[in-house]
Amino acid sequence: MDSKVYSERRARYLQEMGGGVAILPAAEVMVRNNDVDHDYRQDSDFYYLTGFDEPSSVLLLSSEHPEHRAVIFLRKRDPERETWDGPLLGVERAKEVLGVDAAFPIDEIEKHLPDYLGDVRRLHYRLAVNPRFDQVVFRAMSAVRRKARTGISAPSEIIDLTRDLHEMRLxxxxxxxxxxxxxxxxxxxxxxxxxxxxxxxxxxxxxxxxxxxxxxxxxxxxxxxxxxxxxxxxxxxxxxxxxxxxxxxxxxxxxxxxxxxxxxxxxxxxxxxxxxxxxxxxxxxxxxxxxxxxxxxxxxxxxxxxxxxxxxxxxxxxxxxxxxxxxxxxxxxxxxxxxxxxxxxxxxxxxxxxxxxxxxxxxxxxxxxxxxxxxxxxxxxxxxxxxxxxxxxxxxxxxxxxxxxxxxxxxxxxxxxxxxxxxxxxxxxxxxxx
Ligand SMILES: [Mn+2]
Structure with missing residues (x-):
């Protein structure tokens, strides 16, 4: 599908959610046994807003950042891995292909998240679905809280992201x-x-x-x-x-x-x-x-x-x-x-x-x-x-x-x-x- 469909959905969701930052992780890869995984299927919410089917990705939407409305974190290109699993989109092409404003390697997400959450009142995130990623979000929250004495405030409200997004999907x-x-x-x-x-x-x-x-x-x-x-x-x-x-x-x-x-x-x-x-x-x-x-x-x-x-x-x-x-x-x-x-x-x-x-x-x-x-x-x-x-x-x-x-x-x-x-x-x- 045209990446425009997804950027329009992101724009609409940003409007519906009423201010703040939204964070959506991709579906996790599930091990079937030994070194074989279950067939991968992207998370429906993530796919609805990106059209992107790679695991180990995170979408961040912000109505507060001056330029970055949509940010994608994803895996870096990796020639050796790609020999086995096929091509990855990679950070360099992500902005153009997905129509987002910024793209970073997924292994740098913990470095960037606190910057996007500073002075943001509302965080839209669905807790208790992906406990591993919950920890990433919690660490970002506490990193922002540690900046309190520099005058930067952390989100005071966490809103279930599905409240507005699932209404759109319906x-x-x-x-x-x-x-x-x-x-x-x-x-x-x-x-x-x-x-x-x-x-x-x-x-x-x-x-x-x-x-x-x-x-x-x-x-x-x-x-x-x-x-x-x-x-x-x-x-x-x-x-x-x-x-x-x-x-x-x-x-x-x-x-x-x-x-x-x-x-x-x-x-x-x-x-x-x-x-x-x-x-x-x-x-x-x-x-x-x-x-x-x-x-x-x-x-x-x-x-x-x-x-x-x-x-x-x-x-x-x-x-x-x-x-x-x-x-x-x-x-x-x-x-x-x-x-x-x-x-x-x-x-x-x-x-x-x-x-x-x-x-x-x-x-x-x-x-x-x-x-x-x-x-x-x-x-x-x-x-x-x-x-x-x-x-x-x-x-x-x-x-x-x-x-x-x-x-x-x-x-x-x-x-x-x-x-x-x-x-x-x-x-x-x-x-x-x-
Ligand atoms: Mn039925």
Missing amino acids: HKSVHELEVMGQAAEISREAHHRAMLVAKPGVYEYEVEAEIMGVFRARGAERPAYGSIVGSGPNATILHHRRNDRLMQEGDLLLIDAGVELDYYASDVTRTFPVSGTFSDAQRAIYELVLEAEEAAVAAVRPGVEYTHVHQVALEILVRGMVELGLIEGPVDKALEEERYKPYYMHKTSHWLGMDVHDVGDYFVDKKPRLLQQGMVLTVEPGIYIRADAEVDPKYRGIGVRIEDDVAVTADGYLNLTAQIPKSVAALEAILAER
Whole structure:
């Protein structure tokens, strides 16, 4: 992405934060074992403001320094290291490439930080996420305090940097929505591929491999989260991750998988019968979840409380559960006493963005947030009936979830994942082609 996008975000954040200095460290490298590291992914906040994916970097923003609004600390060029790990940006080119006002080697950060913090009242920093870097900040603070007798004062307020930054990230720009649309398209292709290969006699992990293959073949860096491929009774396990079961005739397969593209997530769930057609009991549960999902998606528009979307889905699910005899009525009593909980135990939505469970407050002053244009949320009702549930045996072991990614528009919603089939007829038509 153009470095202008990031410098504009930094300028906006400097405005929003209301004066002072902000410090954001890059994500740390995590050791996997011995001399092998986990795949590195930049911290979302850091990337949002820099577009820079190297570890051992720190961004400093200042509304007080006469010239330096944005300062980057990063690793020096190192020919020997670069032979192994590839080129580093380096201090010399950082100003131009990242569009910042100053760049210093990361190993000199402790020397420079106190200069930027002198006579600054507010420090914007998120404590207790990176304890090692907290110590760097604390040492800089005490270095400034030691200058008290020269008339230089240290910050008297430490404000959680995410207060203003996550509010910005919650509201997506047109450009961000475009990237999320592209991610949705890759996820569409992956789910379509999964529908073609998932059959009785195939292992769940074979389906997972096909999904990952599509993600990478389309140039995406990684999945947005570990793919859930749960067949038969595994469809009732919310975070099933082993994906190692051999699929059987008559199974439903629940796939919750979404790609991350250019640091933006998609998050999609589809459920379908591996044999190609739903049984009557499966169809009854599926149609109910679908009705709840479609009504909840349609309820997304600016000005409604985000909890309303959950409420719409929940009322339909509970009415249906009573009708099917899964729980005892009447509906209002079942809602009040949460009799649905054994079969629907999660909420219907979460924010979606750079993180799959994206940042942004759900409640403001203890009241549910009102949806606004540019917010993106998932809509994902489900019903999960464990194999040992005390219900009509024909419903046992059925798990269904349907999940779309929905952007709030000026007067309603845009379903980013609408192209991924979910009606019984559309699913059975695709499965019949195999
Ligand atoms: Mn989700």
